[in-house]
Amino acid sequence: MDPQTAIWNAAAECMPREQLLQLQLQRLQQTLQRVAENVSCYQGKFKETGFQPGDLKELPDLASLPFTTKEDLRLNYPYGMFAVPMRDVVRIHSSSGTTGKPTVVGYTKQDLTNWTELVARFMTAAGVTNEDIVHIAFGYGLFTGAFGLHYGSEAIGASVIPISGGNTDKQLMIMQDYRSSALVCTPSYALTIADRFEKQGIDPESLALRVGLFGAEPWSEQMRTEIEKRLGLIATDNYGLSEIMGPGVAGECLCKSGMHLAEDHFIAEIIDPDSCEVLPQGSVGELVLTSLTKQAFPMIRYRTRDITRLHYETCDCGRTFARMEKTRGRSDDMLIIKGVNVFPTQIEEVLFQIEGCEPHYQLVVERENNQDKLEVLVEVNEKIFFDEMKQQRAFVVNAEKKLQSALGLSAKVKLVEPSSITRHEGKACRVFDNRKN
Amino acid sequence: MKVEQISIFIENKSGRLAEVSGVLGDAGVNIRALSLADTSDFGILRLIVNDTDLAFKVLREQNFTVSKTEVIGVEVPDSPGGLSSLLQTLDKNNINVEYMYAFVERSGDNAVIIFRFDDVDAAIEVLKNNNIKIIEGKKLTSI
Numbered sequence A: 001m002d003p004q005t006a007i008w009n010a011a012a013e014c015m016p017r018e019q020l021l022q023l024q025l026q027r028l029q030q031t032l033q034r035v036a037e038n039v040s041c042y043q044g045k046f047k048e049t050g051f052q053p054g055d056l057k058e059l060p061d062l063a064s065l066p067f068t069t070k071e072d073l074r075l076n077y078p079y080g081m082f083a084v085p086m087r088d089v090v091r092i093h094s095s096s097g098t099t100g101k102p103t104v105v106g107y108t109k110q111d112l113t114n115w116t117e118l119v120a121r122f123m124t125a126a127g128v129t130n131e132d133i134v135h136i137a138f139g140y141g142l143f144t145g146a147f148g149l150h151y152g153s154e155a156i157g158a159s160v161i162p163i164s165g166g167n168t169d170k171q172l173m174i175m176q177d178y179r180s181s182a183l184v185c186t187p188s189y190a191l192t193i194a195d196r197f198e199k200q201g202i203d204p205e206s207l208a209l210r211v212g213l214f215g216a217e218p219w220s221e222q223m224r225t226e227i228e229k230r231l232g233l234i235a236t237d238n239y240g241l242s243e244i245m246g247p248g249v250a251g252e253c254l255c256k257s258g259m260h261l262a263e264d265h266f267i268a269e270i271i272d273p274d275s276c277e278v279l280p281q282g283s284v285g286e287l288v289l290t291s292l293t294k295q296a297f298p299m300i301r302y303r304t305r306d307i308t309r310l311h312y313e314t315c316d317c318g319r320t321f322a323r324m325e326k327t328r329g330r331s332d333d334m335l336i337i338k339g340v341n342v343f344p345t346q347i348e349e350v351l352f353q354i355e356g357c358e359p360h361y362q363l364v365v366e367r368e369n370n371q372d373k374l375e376v377l378v379e380v381n382e383k384i385f386f387d388e389m390k391q392q393r394a395f396v397v398n399a400e401k402k403l404q405s406a407l408g409l410s411a412k413v414k415l416v417e418p419s420s421i422t423r424h425e426g427k428a429c430r431v432f433d434n435r436k437n
Numbered sequence B: 001m002k003v004e005q006i007s008i009f010i011e012n013k014s015g016r017l018a019e020v021s022g023v024l025g026d027a028g029v030n031i032r033a034l035s036l037a038d039t040s041d042f043g044i045l046r047l048i049v050n051d052t053d054l055a056f057k058v059l060r061e062q063n064f065t066v067s068k069t070e071v072i073g074v075e076v077p078d079s080p081g082g083l084s085s086l087l088q089t090l091d092k093n094n095i096n097v098e099y100m101y102a103f104v105e106r107s108g109d110n111a112v113i114i115f116r117f118d119d120v121d122a123a124i125e126v127l128k129n130n131n132i133k134i135i136e137g138k139k140l141t142s143i
Helices: A017-040 A040-050 A058-063 A070-075 A109-127 A144-156 A168-177 A187-199 A221-231 A342-352 A389-407 B018-028 B052-061 B081-092 B120-129 B137-141
Strands: A089-095 A104-107 A131-135 A159-161 A182-185 A209-213 A234-240 A246-252 A259-263 A266-270 A286-292 A303-311 A335-337 A341-344 A362-367 A371-380 A411-416 A431-433 B002-011 B031-038 B042-049 B066-077 B097-102 B110-118
Touching: A017 A040, A017 A058, A017 A286, A017 A411, A040 B002, A058 A159, A058 A266, A058 B042, A089 A144, A089 A335, A104 A109, A104 A187, A109 A144, A109 A246, A131 A144, A131 A168, A144 A159, A144 A182, A144 A246, A159 A209, A168 A187, A182 A187, A187 A209, A187 A221, A209 A221, A221 A342, A234 A259, A234 A303, A246 B042, A266 A303, A303 B120, A335 A371, A341 A342, A342 A362, A371 A389, A389 A411, A389 B042, A411 B002, A411 B042, B002 B052, B002 B081, B002 B110, B002 B137, B018 B031, B018 B042, B018 B052, B031 B110, B042 B052, B042 B066, B052 B066, B066 B081, B066 B120
Parallel strands: A131 A159, A131 A182, A182 A209, A209 A234, A362 A431, A371 A411
Antiparallel strands: A089 A104, A234 A246, A246 A259, A266 A286, A286 A303, A335 A341, A362 A371, B002 B042, B002 B066, B031 B042, B066 B110, B097 B110
16 A cells, blocks of 8 residues: 555545444434433433433534533543443543543443544554554553554554554664664653764664654644754644543644545534534634443544544545644643633644754743732753853843744743753643732 | 854753853863853853863763854953053954953963954954964863
């Protein structure tokens, strides 16, 4: 197969939209029936609104159903949302749960088969073939990232190196010696790897790296360009969340014009996060997902908190599924500072426009005398370090000006030493909002 | 003529200066002169050491952000008005001083001042024409 044009499951991925909508309706009706029979949380929700599964006649009727939120999952911790008995569950994963209890999700054998299929689809779309050596630097464990990509790679027939996260020097050695050709990790870890190669004086051209599949955190186009340049590979984005399945919900093809969302397995809606109204096609808003085939852990109108936009025109690659823009951040990551909406990715974009600046940054919001204050911590590096104070100050002032004009809000830039911004399992901790405390 | 100086980015928090000097001390690097320019958030530490390459290497290994700059060591009579006449000479010749600091040791009867000029070569020319003694880099680091 030509990696440029290969499609894993053309019958599904290039399905005419009319046929797709028919399939969605049929699968949605079955899903509603199943949750109404087996999940007490949904029985309660349906009863409250007087809804019966048979009431759903057309897809737009979905908009009248209640949402499922992270809070519902917490209330039903650990197994309350499962729609099958535990004897049918063959795998358990869990979200990182930085606040309170984690979320527990389960998979039946069929769920795992579907998950593997969906990962194989987006990996193929990103150019991975059975010739590739896939270097998986996501942490193996309860987190869905590593296992999802692992089984998808094996389905394609690629050779998997399950190196897991951490120990960057070892990652580098294996990448060089085992000739890894496809890199799987978070985009921020990809840059850490690039930094380390640079420090050791290793030319990325000497490596076998060809493609990179990055996900699990929002990242900008500028960051893509930077990673591609510094690691000498083609970088694509993919999307997923454990509550829905894990990676494989959506993924980019080599056209890089949005992530194809597996609409034969999920229904996507875009809502206004405040009014909760469904927004017209092409609007930016919060992504809401409904699973259509999940047996163990079906979700009806799950509020992902991810802010994005969907495009419905057929892609140049021939796939007909909706294309999801890179997430702009999470509706709960969105900071409201002095009444202005700010996403961390906007700040990343500004920093990228500054010569020599790397995207190692952190936002700290404080409230002093009832005034919100935004401080942007930026890690210094040799390209933006000047021996003369006047130049160093000018750099800071220039960055502050650029932020002011992009955000419409004044921000103080504070230079910090390299590696002083906390990184958590490869994911950078971007936001500290101290106003809540 | 020129001497290499090392500059290090330091966050304004306790103990960082001690860490830099610790790293250098452990590597057997001797600090000959230093100056610290600081703001409320960060500082730039500038050092003249006996082994610039070694200092650069060990600091980088410890994840410090380091750069090298060329500066000039000038002898100034250690008497009232010594520095003033030197600065007037520079000013008359339109030589701009970015920053300067005093060397710890003396060279004979004279004090030593480290200068960073925006145009190093023009500065050397002016100093020579006015018979002001520039100390060789090698000599400076071994005073």
